[in-house]
Amino acid sequence: MDPRDPVLARLIDQVDRARAQRQHLDIRGGGTKTFYGGLPAGEPLEIKALEGISSYEPTELVVTARAGTQLTELEAVLYAHGQCLPFEPPRFSAGGTVGGMTAAGLSGPARASAGSVRDHVLGVTLLNGRGEVLTFGGQVAKNVAGYDVSRLLVGSLGILGVICEVSLKVLPMNRATATLCFDWNESRALEQVNLWASQPLPIHASAWHDGRLHVRLSGAIAAVDAACGKLGGTPITADAATAWWLSLRDQTQDFFALGSSDLARGECLWRLSLPSTAPPVELPGRQIIEWNGAQRWWRTGAEPRLVRAAASRAGGHATLIRGADKSGGVFTPLPGALLRIHHGLKQAFDPACIFNPGRLYAEL
Amino acid sequence: MNTSPEAAAPTRGAREARQADVAAALAEVLPRRAILYRHEDTAPYECDALTAYRTSPLLVVLPATEPEVAAALKVCHRMGVPVIARGAGTGLSGGATPHHWGVVLSLAKFNRILRIDPGARTAVVQCGVRNAAISEAAAPFGLYYAPDPSSQIACTIGGNVAENSGGVHCLKYGLTLHNVLRVRGFMADGEAVEFGSLALDVPGLDLLSIVVGSEGMLAITTEVTVKLVPKPQSARCIMASFDDIESAGAAVASVIAGGIIPAGLELMDKAMTAAVEAFVHADYDLEAAAILLCESDGSAEEVEEEILRMEEVLKAAGASRLEVSRDEAQRLRFWSGRKNAFPASGSISPDYMCMDSTIPRKRLAEMLRAIQQMEERYGLRCVNVFHAGDGNLHPLILFDAEEPDEMRRCELFGADILETSVRLGGTVTGEHGVGVEKLNSMCVQFAPAERAQFLAVKHAFDPLESLNPGKVIPTLHRCAEYGKMHVHRGMLPFPNLPRF
Numbered sequence: 001m002d003p004r005d006p007v008l009a010r011l012i013d014q015v016d017r018a019r020a021q022r023q024h025l026d027i028r029g030g031g032t033k034t035f036y037g038g039l040p041a042g043e044p045l046e047i048k049a050l051e052g053i054s055s056y057e058p059t060e061l062v063v064t065a066r067a068g069t070q071l072t073e074l075e076a077v078l079y080a081h082g083q084c085l086p087f088e089p090p091r092f093s094a095g096g097t098v099g100g101m102t103a104a105g106l107s108g109p110a111r112a113s114a115g116s117v118r119d120h121v122l123g124v125t126l127l128n129g130r131g132e133v134l135t136f137g138g139q140v141a142k143n144v145a146g147y148d149v150s151r152l153l154v155g156s157l158g159i160l161g162v163i164c165e166v167s168l169k170v171l172p173m174n175r176a177t178a179t180l181c182f183d184w185n186e187s188r189a190l191e192q193v194n195l196w197a198s199q200p201l202p203i204h205a206s207a208w209h210d211g212r213l214h215v216r217l218s219g220a221i222a223a224v225d226a227a228c229g230k231l232g233g234t235p236i237t238a239d240a241a242t243a244w245w246l247s248l249r250d251q252t253q254d255f256f257a258l259g260s261s262d263l264a265r266g267e268c269l270w271r272l273s274l275p276s277t278a279p280p281v282e283l284p285g286r287q288i289i290e291w292n293g294a295q296r297w298w299r300t301g302a303e304p305r306l307v308r309a310a311a312s313r314a315g316g317h318a319t320l321i322r323g324a325d326k327s328g329g330v331f332t333p334l335p336g337a338l339l340r341i342h343h344g345l346k347q348a349f350d351p352a353c354i355f356n357p358g359r360l361y362a363e364l
Numbered sequence: 365m366n367t368s369p370e371a372a373a374p375t376r377g378a379r380e381a382r383q384a385d386v387a388a389a390l391a392e393v394l395p396r397r398a399i400l401y402r403h404e405d406t407a408p409y410e411c412d413a414l415t416a417y418r419t420s421p422l423l424v425v426l427p428a429t430e431p432e433v434a435a436a437l438k439v440c441h442r443m444g445v446p447v448i449a450r451g452a453g454t455g456l457s458g459g460a461t462p463h464h465w466g467v468v469l470s471l472a473k474f475n476r477i478l479r480i481d482p483g484a485r486t487a488v489v490q491c492g493v494r495n496a497a498i499s500e501a502a503a504p505f506g507l508y509y510a511p512d513p514s515s516q517i518a519c520t521i522g523g524n525v526a527e528n529s530g531g532v533h534c535l536k537y538g539l540t541l542h543n544v545l546r547v548r549g550f551m552a553d554g555e556a557v558e559f560g561s562l563a564l565d566v567p568g569l570d571l572l573s574i575v576v577g578s579e580g581m582l583a584i585t586t587e588v589t590v591k592l593v594p595k596p597q598s599a600r601c602i603m604a605s606f607d608d609i610e611s612a613g614a615a616v617a618s619v620i621a622g623g624i625i626p627a628g629l630e631l632m633d634k635a636m637t638a639a640v641e642a643f644v645h646a647d648y649d650l651e652a653a654a655i656l657l658c659e660s661d662g663s664a665e666e667v668e669e670e671i672l673r674m675e676e677v678l679k680a681a682g683a684s685r686l687e688v689s690r691d692e693a694q695r696l697r698f699w700s701g702r703k704n705a706f707p708a709s710g711s712i713s714p715d716y717m718c719m720d721s722t723i724p725r726k727r728l729a730e731m732l733r734a735i736q737q738m739e740e741r742y743g744l745r746c747v748n749v750f751h752a753g754d755g756n757l758h759p760l761i762l763f764d765a766e767e768p769d770e771m772r773r774c775e776l777f778g779a780d781i782l783e784t785s786v787r788l789g790g791t792v793t794g795e796h797g798v799g800v801e802k803l804n805s806m807c808v809q810f811a812p813a814e815r816a817q818f819l820a821v822k823h824a825f826d827p828l829e830s831l832n833p834g835k836v837i838p839t840l841h842r843c844a845e846y847g848k849m850h851v852h853r854g855m856l857p858f859p860n861l862p863r864f
Contacts, residue, residue, distance in 0.1 A: 059617040060724050060755075082623055111564065118570055119542050132813045140722040141754040142539065142794035144528050144577050145802070145809055146818050146836065151541070151573035155565070172623035198485050198507065200594040200663060222665030275562040277484040294564045316563035331567040337557045342568055344824025348817070360568065 001066075001125045001165050003133045007049045011162060014045055016131045019352045027158040027356055029068060030095030033104050035322055037157045037330055038358040047099050050164060055139070058083055062122060062139045064167040067099025074098055083170045086114035091250050099163045105155025108249040109205035109216070112197070112276070112291035114171075117154050123167035124150035128160070129350030139167045152345075158356040159364050160349035176224040177204070179241035180233035182213040186280045186289070189213040193292040194277050201227050207248055208289040209255065216245060248290070255288055255299060258322050268323035270307050272296040274316035281310050297321075304328050331361065339363075382465065383422050386445055390425060390467075393435035400424040409450065409468045413515075414458040414801055416717070416771065421448070421462035428473040430556075430586050437584065438554035440467055446833050447552070449580040451492060451523035454515040456718055457799030459526060459579045459835060466833075471522055474586055477501050485592045486545060486562065491522025491585045495529075498590060507592035510537035513795070514703055522585045528577030530795040532628045532702065535753035536661075537593065539795070541576040546589035552826040557583060574821065579797050580832040582825040596661035599627065600671050601695045604678045605652035605685040609633065612654035613728035615681035616752045619658065620725070622677045624670060628659040629753030630702050633732065636709075636747040636760075640701035643708035648701055649685055656683075656752065657698055705749045706760070713745075713762035717774050721785035722756045722794035734784050735759055742777040744770065756794035757785070783808050798836040806836070807843035815843070 001008060018025050024042030034040055051068035058081040065074050071091055078084055088108030089101045102124070107116040123137030126149070137143055137150035153163055184192065189208040193215070196203055202219030215231065217224045228235065236244070247253045258269055272281060276293035285300030300307065304320065311318035317332035334342065339361075346353065346364050358364070387401050400406050401423050410418040422445070427433045440447050446466030453460055462468050474490035477497065481487070482505035487498055495516040499508040512531035513519055519529070524540045525547055537543070546560040560572035575582055606612035612631055619626060632640070632648075632655050641648045648655060658678065660670040675686060689695035701708070709716045723731050732748060739746050745762045761777050763770040782792040782805040792798070792805040806815065818837045822829065838846075 057724075057726070059621045060726065061620060062724075105565075105570070115538065115542060116564070118573060119538065128817065130813075132817075134811070134814045134817055136814070138789070138791050140724060140756075140790055140794070142530050142534070142722045142751070142756045143791040144795055144797055145791045145793050145806065146798070146814075147574050147582075147821050148528070148541070148577050149574065149817070149821065152570060154573070155570055160569075171625065172620075175623070194483055198482060198505070198594055200506075200596050202662075202666075220662065220666040220669050222669045223663050226663055226665050273563040273565050275484060277481075291564060316561065317567045319567065334568050337551060337555050338559075338568065338571065341571060341824055344827075345569060345821065348820035348824045 001133060001135070008127070008133065008164060011045065011047070011050070011127055011164070012131050012133070015127060015129070015162070015354070018043065018354045019129065019131065022352065023354065024357050025354050027103070027162055029097035029100035030070065032092045032096040033100055036104055037360060038326060038362065040359065041357055045162065047162065047164070048097065053077060054165060060139070061141070061170055062167055063170050064123075064139060064165060065098045066165050067097060067102070067163050069098045071096045071098060071101055078170055082173055084173050085120070085168065086171045087111055087117050087120055088114075088249050089117060098166055102154055102163050102166050103156060103158045109207060109245055109290055112206075112294055113204050118151050120169045121150050121154050121166060122169055124153050124163055125165040126153060126160070127162040127164050129352055129354055133164065137167065141169055157359045159346060159360050161355060174204070174218040176221040177216060177218040177241070178224050178228050179236050179244070180215045180217070180228065180231055181236055182215070182233045183211060184208075184213050185211060190277075190280065190289065190293045196231070197276070197292050201230070203227075205245065206290065206292050210286070214244065216241070248288070255286065255297070258299070263322075263324040266301045266324070267299060268301070269321040270298040270300065271319045271321050272298060272307075272311045272314070272316060273319070274311065274314045278314035278316065281314055283307060283310055308332055329362065334361070379422070379465070386439075386443060386467065387423055389439045389443060390423070390436060393439060394425060394427060394432055398426045398428065398432070400426070409453070409462060409470065412450070412453040412455040412458060412460040414456055414461065414799065416765070417458045417461050417800055419462045419464055421468045422465055424468040424470055426470045426473055433469070433584060433586055434550055434554040434556065436467070436469065437550055437552065441553045441828070441830060444828070445830070447584070447830055448832050449522070449526070449584050451520035451526070452494070452518050454519040455523060455527060455797060455799065456720065457793065457797040457801040459797050459799035459832070461800050463833065469584065471520070471586065474522070478587070480505065480592075482507060484562070486589055487592055488587065488589045489521055490587055491525070492520050495519050495521060495524055502592045503595070506595050508595050509590050510543050510593050511540050514706065521588045521590065525576050525585050525588055526578065526580045527795065527797040530751070530756065532630055532751060535629060535751070536625050536627045541573060543591045544572070544576060544588060545591055547572060547575055547585050548587035549583050549585040551583055552828065552830045559583075560589070562589065577797075579799065579836050581822055581836060582831065584831070596627075596663075598664045598667045599659060599661035599695060600667050601628075601657055601659040601689045601698045602671065602674055602678065603648070603687045603698050604656040604658060604683040605649040606654045606656065606682065607684050608653045609732050610729040611682040612656055613725070615656060615678055615683065616725055616728070618677050618681045619674065622673060624673060624677070626658050626674065626753060627661040628657065629751075630657040631655070631750040631752040632702065632705070633748040635745070636705060636749050637701070639712045639747055640705055640708040643711055644700045644704050646697045646701045652684065657702060702749065705758070709747060709760045709762065714764040714766065715762070717761045717763065717778055718796070719759045719761065719778050719781050720756070720793050720796035721782050721790055722754070723785050723788045723790035725752065725755045727788040727790070728752065731757060731784065731788060735781060738777055738780050742773045744773055744777055746777070751794070755790065779804060800835060803836075803838040803842060804846045806838050807846050812840060812843070815840075
């Protein structure tokens with residue numbers, strides 16, 4: 001990207017001023033994920049005007065888009081060429097951007113089979129805390145020149161700088177898809193999805209909730225047909241399946257809706273990221289299990305320390321997604337060696353500490 | 365041959381004294397037999413698979429346990445001794461080239477597979493376990509480790525983590541990063557650390573992403589947890605011939621445009637095909653200007669469906685001959701040539717230099733034409749293999765190190781290929797790493813502020829620059845010198861001056 005681009009130049013200017021005045025900046029895209037991470041603080045730095053698809057060649061399986069490009073626009077362009085973002089990023093409401101998607105690093109139902117946002121990022125252009133526009137990675141899938149800074153930025157919640165442009169690996173949409181349902185309890189469902197995952201089956205996504213397991217198959221027509229025969233279960237119609245998986249991806253199901261009265265009662269939405277084979281987690285409340293057991297959403301009023309302890313015992317970590325009180329931190333605290341590296345990296349990219357203070361950890 | 369400038373005679377006494385001091389300090393924490401200092405013992409460590417660059421290390425240590433690694437690192441850190449980690453030494457870019465004043469930390473003794481968990485589809489292995497050994501151990505469970513660099517029978521998982529290695533199947537199955545869950549190891553000061561986890565993500569920054577591919581410059585890896593994937597029930601390969609490179613390149617784009625992601629998609633040019641055919645006798649089409657290998661894997665039904673579609677697309681793209689593997693033996697024969705491209709090149713030339721750049725697929729024909737012109741310009745021959753599916757090109761420049769000037773022309777030829785790759789929108793290394801080999805090319809691909817940012821990242825992990833110093837990130841001075849050399853391209857000043 002050319003730093004003389006007028007939109008980019010304005011952002012550089014704002015960063016330079018913030019650094020000179022020791023002012024904090026709150027990097028904002030569509031504002032659809034302000035609930036995620038620590039509370040935003042600082043003067044807004046709007047990236048929405050930095051928009052547009054810079055290049056897209058379907059036969060290269062790569063798209064490059066400016067950070068303010070709306071996710072829905074990008075996906076519509078890919079769809080028109082029979083391609084998609086394989087990691088199904090959640091769109092919590094209209095207006096989410098490519099930059100926000102990258103900074104949050106959240107992936108949807110297909111993550112366990114198709115990989116994460118991070119896995120598909122090939123390159124990023126970053127505006128760092130010194131006001132420098134830097135490009136890491138590129139537009140090719142195989143690239144080991146220098147450290148893989150572009151992937152480090154995925155999920156960084158903007159604490160290292162402003163993501164200005166992103167190159168993503170895209171894939172053709174699968175030719176066939178089918179969804180099967182099984183009325184199983186949690187243990188049975190966990191056991192079975194892991195067993196299936198160790199076989200060459202086209203399982204694309206799985207989700208268990210309240211005694212029912214949904215399994216989505218996706219791939220070559222013959223492979224999906226054969227797997228349907230092998231797995232059994234009850235198929236649901238294509239329309240119903242599409243709607244159901246979308247509501248899971250975008251978290252529009254009732255399970256995810258926490259009203260003010262729920263929040264006032266101390267109810268929270270947690271995301272537990274665990275080894276897929278971890279046994280059922282004992283907590284009060286309700287859950288949705290995705291990613292063959294590797295992602296477990298909990299709606300619970302349990303104390304944060306109990307939730308974190310449960311995740312830690314299971315070999316993973318817990319993130320407070322929605323809750324009235326985030327004063328105890330959102331993400332699981334880091335061990336000493338890793339925290340020191342985090343401080344070092346913050347210093348390396350944003351020495352004046354202007355970007356998104358406290359969004360990832362209070363001390364960063 | 366290039367050696368460190370410090371190797372000059374006047375410093376020999378100082379070096380011997382330093383060697384004795386460091387050896388004595390290490391002897392307090394390591395068994396004596398784990399410390400090599402005699403020249404005849406350290407000589408095998410003077411280079412990795414980039415044999416043109418050699419340096420005699422101060423010492424070589426071979427710890428056998430994690431506490432020994434930690435202790436050795438603490439000693440080196442305290443004494444300000446550079447540490448160069450080494451796996452099997454199969455790296456092609458000189459990532460494990462020793463430092464004249466540094467210790468080579470050989471992790472060869474970390475060769476145990478600690479755990480295979482078929483239910484969780486993971487394997488926990490020590491860093492010195494060979495890539496292929498993981499798949500062999502997982503085979504009884506119907507699982508395997510997907511990344512398959514050509515050196516997989518020898519290269520280690522620790523080295524794969526350092527280089528973020530790929531292989532012929534990474535178009536569909538991803539690179540090392542996509543197949544590793546957790547890396548355990550040590551920071552430069554000997555503190556234990558873990559990146560990643562058995563879950564699919566971690567709290568905080570995704571440090572695993574930056575550690576994988578960091579060429580031993582950010583941390584020392586001792587243990588790796590990898591993902592295992594179900595072995596496809598069946599695989600078949602199409603060998604397609606093309607009368608010209610352009611249509612072969614266009615065929616690659618047509619396959620992708622047809623919504624197909626092959627398990628492997630490889631291209632060899634005519635010169636390469638001739639070399640490998642003489643080496644493996646796989647019945648390659650010697651008349652073709654280019655050969656494409658296009659593989660499908662999955663369930664039997666899936667493969668049948670996909671092979672039919674691939675055949676249609678390749679025919680429409682102008683393939684002059686198509687052959688589909690009938691059985692596993694034939695499929696492996698199709699691949700044998702591709703997998704033996706490097707040794708086959710060794711059989712037709714005293715020496716060869718393997719390049720490794722990536723370009724957007726659509727620029728393939730343009731790149732190959734440019735290479736043909738370079739053959740004339742530098743007076744050397746070049747044969748080409750290409751991971752066509754993901755744009756990763758491996759030109760093998762043939763030369764004879766015994767002939768005066770050929771090594772120099774080979775280096776210029778290589779640099780020209782890398783710079784052309786950058787100009788075509790690609791990168792100077794797809795999977796072999798920067799090491800020492802591509803330091804100059806990094807000056808071309810990255811601006812000074814970007815290189816300074818890399819260095820700042822290095823300092824966040826290793827403030828004293830003890831781990832593998834001098835690799836990957838060229839100094840400002842070096843880039844300035846390289847910039848000057850460019851003015852006289854083809855007439856490098858002081859060709860005998862050591863540059864690494």
